[in-house]
Amino acid sequence: MQKATLIGIAQRTGFSVSTVSRILSGQAEKYRISKKAVEAVCEEARRCNYTPSLLAKSLRMNKTFTLGLLIPGVDNPYFANIASAVIHEAKTLGYQMIIIDTLEDAANEREGIASLLSRKVDGIVIVSSDENADYLEEIHRTTPMVLIDRHFEGTTLPYVCSDNRQGGYDATSHLIGMGHRNILCIQGVRRSMPSRQRVDGYHAAMREAGLDLTARVVGDDFTIRNGYLETKLAFSSPNPPTAIFALSNTILLGTIKAVHELGLHIPDDVSIVAFDNQIYMDFLNPAITRISQSTAEMCTLAMRILMQQISGDSTSGVQMLLPPKLVLCDSVSIRH
Amino acid sequence: MQKATLIGIAQRTGFSVSTVSRILSGQAEKYRISKKAVEAVCEEARRCNYTPSLLAKSLRMNKTFTLGLLIPGVDNPYFANIASAVIHEAKTLGYQMIIIDTLEDAANEREGIASLLSRKVDGIVIVSSDENADYLEEIHRTTPMVLIDRHFEGTTLPYVCSDNRQGGYDATSHLIGMGHRNILCIQGVRRSMPSRQRVDGYHAAMREAGLDLTARVVGDDFTIRNGYLETKLAFSSPNPPTAIFALSNTILLGTIKAVHELGLHIPDDVSIVAFDNQIYMDFLNPAITRISQSTAEMCTLAMRILMQQISGDSTSGVQMLLPPKLVLCDSVSIRH
DNA sequence: CCTGCTTGCACAAACGTTTGCACAACCATA
DNA sequence: TATGGTTGTGCAAACGTTTGTGCAAGCAGG
Numbered sequence: 001m002q003k004a005t006l007i008g009i010a011q012r013t014g015f016s017v018s019t020v021s022r023i024l025s026g027q028a029e030k031y032r033i034s035k036k037a038v039e040a041v042c043e044e045a046r047r048c049n050y051t052p053s054l055l056a057k058s059l060r061m062n063k064t065f066t067l068g069l070l071i072p073g074v075d076n077p078y079f080a081n082i083a084s085a086v087i088h089e090a091k092t093l094g095y096q097m098i099i100i101d102t103l104e105d106a107a108n109e110r111e112g113i114a115s116l117l118s119r120k121v122d123g124i125v126i127v128s129s130d131e132n133a134d135y136l137e138e139i140h141r142t143t144p145m146v147l148i149d150r151h152f153e154g155t156t157l158p159y160v161c162s163d164n165r166q167g168g169y170d171a172t173s174h175l176i177g178m179g180h181r182n183i184l185c186i187q188g189v190r191r192s193m194p195s196r197q198r199v200d201g202y203h204a205a206m207r208e209a210g211l212d213l214t215a216r217v218v219g220d221d222f223t224i225r226n227g228y229l230e231t232k233l234a235f236s237s238p239n240p241p242t243a244i245f246a247l248s249n250t251i252l253l254g255t256i257k258a259v260h261e262l263g264l265h266i267p268d269d270v271s272i273v274a275f276d277n278q279i280y281m282d283f284l285n286p287a288i289t290r291i292s293q294s295t296a297e298m299c300t301l302a303m304r305i306l307m308q309q310i311s312g313d314s315t316s317g318v319q320m321l322l323p324p325k326l327v328l329c330d331s332v333s334i335r336h
Numbered sequence: 337m338q339k340a341t342l343i344g345i346a347q348r349t350g351f352s353v354s355t356v357s358r359i360l361s362g363q364a365e366k367y368r369i370s371k372k373a374v375e376a377v378c379e380e381a382r383r384c385n386y387t388p389s390l391l392a393k394s395l396r397m398n399k400t401f402t403l404g405l406l407i408p409g410v411d412n413p414y415f416a417n418i419a420s421a422v423i424h425e426a427k428t429l430g431y432q433m434i435i436i437d438t439l440e441d442a443a444n445e446r447e448g449i450a451s452l453l454s455r456k457v458d459g460i461v462i463v464s465s466d467e468n469a470d471y472l473e474e475i476h477r478t479t480p481m482v483l484i485d486r487h488f489e490g491t492t493l494p495y496v497c498s499d500n501r502q503g504g505y506d507a508t509s510h511l512i513g514m515g516h517r518n519i520l521c522i523q524g525v526r527r528s529m530p531s532r533q534r535v536d537g538y539h540a541a542m543r544e545a546g547l548d549l550t551a552r553v554v555g556d557d558f559t560i561r562n563g564y565l566e567t568k569l570a571f572s573s574p575n576p577p578t579a580i581f582a583l584s585n586t587i588l589l590g591t592i593k594a595v596h597e598l599g600l601h602i603p604d605d606v607s608i609v610a611f612d613n614q615i616y617m618d619f620l621n622p623a624i625t626r627i628s629q630s631t632a633e634m635c636t637l638a639m640r641i642l643m644q645q646i647s648g649d650s651t652s653g654v655q656m657l658l659p660p661k662l663v664l665c666d667s668v669s670i671r672h
Numbered sequence: 673c674c675t676g677c678t679t680g681c682a683c684a685a686a687c688g689t690t691t692g693c694a695c696a697a698c699c700a701t702a
Numbered sequence: 703t704a705t706g707g708t709t710g711t712g713c714a715a716a717c718g719t720t721t722g723t724g725c726a727a728g729c730a731g732g
Contacts, residue, residue, distance in 0.1 A: 005718055016682045021720060032679060054454045055400070056718030059391045059687045066434070066455070074420035077413060084410035087437050096451060098402070099435045101423050115432055118390045119402070224615065256619045278616075279560065283592045285621040341688055352712045357690060368709055392688030395717045 004048045012048075013040045024052065058120065067095050067306070068116035070126040072104045076222065078249055078276050078295075079127065082148065085299035086125055093307060095122070104189060104222075106130045113139060123306045131191055133157055144309035146302045150193050151319070158309070160302040160320045164194045167291040167324035168201025168245075171273045174289070174326060175243045176209045179335035180271060184241035185215070186230045186255065188222035188248050195222075198247050198275060216241070219251065227254025235262055242270060242335055249276035252288060267333035277327060286330035293324050340384045348384075349376045360388065394456065403431050403642070404452035406462040408440045412558065414585055414612050414631075415463065418484065421635035422461055429643060431458070440525060440558075442466045449475060459642045467527055469493055480645035482638045486529050487655070494645070494654045496638040500530045503627040503660035504537025504581075507609045510625070510662060511579045512545045515671035516607060520577035521551070522566045522587050524558035531558075534583050534611060552577070555587065563590025571598055578606060578671055585612035588624060603669035613663060622666035629660050 002008060006024070010017045015037055022031045023041045044050075058064040069086050071079045083099060090097050098121065100112035109129050116124060123144035128136065133152035139145060140157055147159035175183050185202045188195040199217050206215040219230045227246055231254065234241055246252040252274035256266070264270050266286055274281070277292035305318050338344060342360070346353045351373055358367045359377045380386075394400040405422050407415040419435060426433050434457065436448035445465050452460060459480035464472065469488035475481060476493055483495035511519050521538045524531040535553050542551040555566045563582055567590065570577055582588040588610035592602070600606050602622055610617070613628035641654050 006720095007718070017719085018683080018721075019681060021718095022681095025720080031681085034680065037680080051450070051453050053395070053456060053718050055391055055395045055456050056687085057720075059389070059395055059689090059717090060719045060721090062687075064391070074416060074423060077416070080410060080413070080416040080419075083416075083419075083435070084437065087410060087435060091437075096434050096436070096455070098432050099419070099423060100432070101420065101427075114387070117387050119432070120389060120391050253616060253619050260619075260621070280589060280614075280616045280620075283589050283596075284616075284619060285596070342690095343688070353689085354691075354713080355711060357688095358711095361690080367711085370710065373710080389688050392717085393690075395687090395719090396689045396691090398717075 002048055004050045005053070008048065009041060009044050009050060013037075013044050015041060024050070062120075064120050064122055065095050066098060066119065066121050068098045068100060068112070068119075068121045068124045068126075070100045070102050070109055070112050070116075070124070070128070072102050072127055072129050072222075074099065074101045076250060077278050077280075081295045082127065082299060085296045086148075086303065089299055089303040093303065102129050104129045110135065117143065123310050125302060125306060128152075129189075129192075144306055146306045146309075148298060148302045152193065156317050158305050158318045160298050160305065160322065162194070162293040162298070162324050163321040164197035164324070165201040165204070166321075167275060167293070168198035168247075169205045170201070170324070170326045171198075171245050171275070171291050172202045172205035173208075175245065175271060175273060175332065176205060176211070178243075178271065178332050180243040181209075181211055181335075182214050182239065182241045183211075183216075183243045183245060184230075184234050185217045185245045186219040186227055186247060186251050187217055188219070188226075188251065190220050192222075195247055202245060219247075222248045222250050224250050224254040224257070227251035227256075228258045229254070231255045231258035232262070235264075240270075243332070244270060244272050246272065246274040249274060249278045249281070252276075252281070256284065267331050271332040271335070273332060282329075288331045289329045290327050291324045292327045294322055298322055338384055340386045341389070344384065345377060345380050345386060349373075349380050351377060360386070398456075400456050400458055401431050402434060402455065402457050404434045404436065404448070404455075404457045404460045404462075406436045406438050406445055406448050406452075406460070406464070408438050408463055408465050408558075410435065410437045412586060413614050413616075417631045418463065418635060421632045422484075422639065425635055425639040429639065438465050440465045446471065453479065459646050461638060461642060464488075465525075465528075480642055482642045482645070484634060484638045488529065492653050494641050496634050496641065496656045496658065498530070498629040498634070498660050499657040500533035500660070501537040501540070502657075503611060503629070504534035504583075505541045506537070506660070506662045507534075507581050507611070507627050508538045508541035509544075510664075511581065511607060511609060511668065512541060512547070514579075514607065514668050516579040517545075517547055517671075518550050518575065518577045519547075519552075519579045519581060520566075520570050521553045521581045521583070522555040522563055522591065523553055523583045524555070524562075524587065526556050528558075531583055538581060555583075558584045558586050560586050560590040560593070563587035563592075564594045565590070567591045567594035568598070571600075576606075579668070580606060580608050582608065582610040585610060585614045585617070588612075588617075592620065603667050607668040607671070609668060618665075624667045625665045626663050627660045628663045630658055634658055 006017050006020050010020045020041050023038050028038050067090055073079050087097050102108040106129050125146055127149045133155040147157055149161055151159040151161050187199050219226045244255055246255050266272055274288050274290045281288040342353050342356050346356045356377050359374050364374050403426055409415050423433050438444040442465050461482055463485045469491040483493055485497055487495040487497050523535050555562045580591055582591050602608055610624050610626045617624040
């Protein structure tokens with residue numbers, strides 16, 4: 001049986017394994033290997049369709065050219081964007097990605113990380129669903145890692161996230177500027193930093209406008225269901241909001257569904273601002289005013305930070321917040 | 337330096353590598369290893385935080401517990417759905433997924449496959465962007481593989497796809513049944529089987545209704561841009577359609593944008609039926625009548641087929657078409 | 673003819689596992 | 703006292719690479 005390995009080729013060409021290895025890894029002239037040998041080996045390699053085993057190579061070199069990405073939900077378009085950007089970035093850097101969907105569950109996350117470590121990935125990119133950073137800090141002592149989208153307080157872990165507080169503030173200020181006082185804020189997973197900071201920004205803007213008392217924050221999930229439920233609840237209350245700040249694209253969809261069912265119109269009956277910038281938001285009628293995060297840039301920067309760690313540059317601990325952008329559309333009306 | 341490997345543990349506990357291996361891989365009682373040994377080894381393994389190297393294990397066992405998924409675009413929500421389903425299915429089966437985004441490009445696809453083979457993945461799931469199946473057939477001779485969503489003619493490669501012809505037929509029939517005669521069909525990537533078969537179904541329905549002459553098929557891409565362009569073009573023609581059949585969710589978005597810009601209303605001025613079932617379609621105003629594919633089921637079945645190949649059951653060559661479903665919403669009006 | 677440099681290649685260890693085989697020690701039976 | 707089975711463990715090969723070291727042959731200069 002013909003084996004398409006260095007050993008097989010060595011036997012069939014009569015050269016040693018080391019020579020074959022050097023030739024096939026492009027180090028022929030560095031080791032001054034004869035033309036004859038190079039040709040014979042290449043010829044045979046082509047003939048038997050040689051594919052180097054990255055497994056063996058990785059074992060020997062202690063490098064896998066593989067990275068891990070953990071995200072809370074591939075199905076959420078926002079995270080799909082992140083996955084897409086990370087995959088492309090990785091490819092241009094010569095890496096392959098293993099994707100793990102943690103479903104917003106810390107246990108899944110840990111299990112996933114264990115699996116990645118066992119596979120000796122060269123680095124980990126993570127949108128964490130964990131409550132605190134201790135576990136990750138521990139891992140980071142031995143493995144390159146970068147947080148994306150969600151970070152932790154008081155940690156030295158490198159991260160690239162949006163300035164969510166600013167985003168929350170901008171969105172709320174915009175609504176206030178348009179004359180709204182009774183603004184409902186529907187948040188995502190409470191423990192997550194993005195949600196907390198967006199809410200912070202919301203509160204800051206409300207306070208600044210002397211609206212502390214009318215501030216209302218509800219919900220606890222980045223899901224359509226959550227947006228739907230909280231919107232319905234709010235409008236069955238004695239004092240329904242004139243505007244809603246939906247803290248994610250999924251929450252937005254739920255809100256819209258509820259609003260439609262209630263027979264209300266956007267923006268005449270209720271104004272809406274959402275977080276995230278999904279393409280379909282342009283096609284909703286009306287198009288949704290929103291806070292756009294620069295996902296692509298976030299991923300590019302994160303990957304750069306990861307690569308630095310991998311290549312051993314000790315300039316670790318880089319932490320960045322990217323400014324979000326208010327995108328004005330047609331879902332906010334003036335309130336007199 | 338303390339090494340967290342079998343060898344290290346063996347040295348530190350005084351047992352042999354083989355004994356340690358058997359203990360740590362849960363074969364202790366099979367080999368009748370003493371309680372004392374088991375305890376000592378487990379203790380030490382815990383202490384030094386032992387993580388088995390899947391690299392070494394894979395090399396030895398010739399099995400990586402890793403699969404590859406190639407898709408034309410993670411950013412397209414339809415493919416994101418597929419990725420999500422495949423990842424979950426894989427996880428329950430004990431596999432990890434490497435995701436490759438081919439961007440609808442055959443060269444990327446081949447490169448990606450080469451990379452996967454080099455990593456010795458146990459199997460490949462693929463939504464192919466290639467023109468024909470020759471290359472894949474070649475690979476399939478040595479590697480378990482299953483096609484998803486897109487298949488090829490006259491191939492023995494196993495696949496699980498939607499019955500796109502049926503879907504195209506159903507969508508078009510529905511429009512015809514509602515009184516439409518001038519129906520524009522905006523297709524996706526022409527060479528892809530889904531697009532071709534949906535168009536086939538469209539033609540069949542038109543022919544059946546004696547509308548061969550008014551049939552019109554345009555476009556060549558599963559993108560928003562394509563939908564937008566072709567819709568604009570169609571409405572600048574002397575004989576604009578009364579209904580549009582958009583062959584994907586992305587094309588639909590482009591069409592909607594164009595329709596809005598043209599100041600037309602759905603469904604009063606123009607009726608629309610789309611392919612794919614994305615959640616946001618429910619939130620467009622009006623909600624879009626569509627042909628829904630059972631993505632989750634498709635992936636489950638595909639993974640089952642793949643697992644059969646991996647476990648060596650020679651019941652290969654399973655090819656399935658799943659029936660799509662017409663979901664009636666509000667984007668089609670009656671035409672008298 | 674001896675020395676020393678270049679050229680071209682081979683040997684063998686190492687990476688961290690799994691596993692077939694061997695084997696010593698012990699015990700029970702004949 | 704042999705014989706034979708059980709119990710607990712170790713040895714070493716194998717998986718497919720990379721790479722430091724060694725070395726023989728050829729050649730030039732003294």
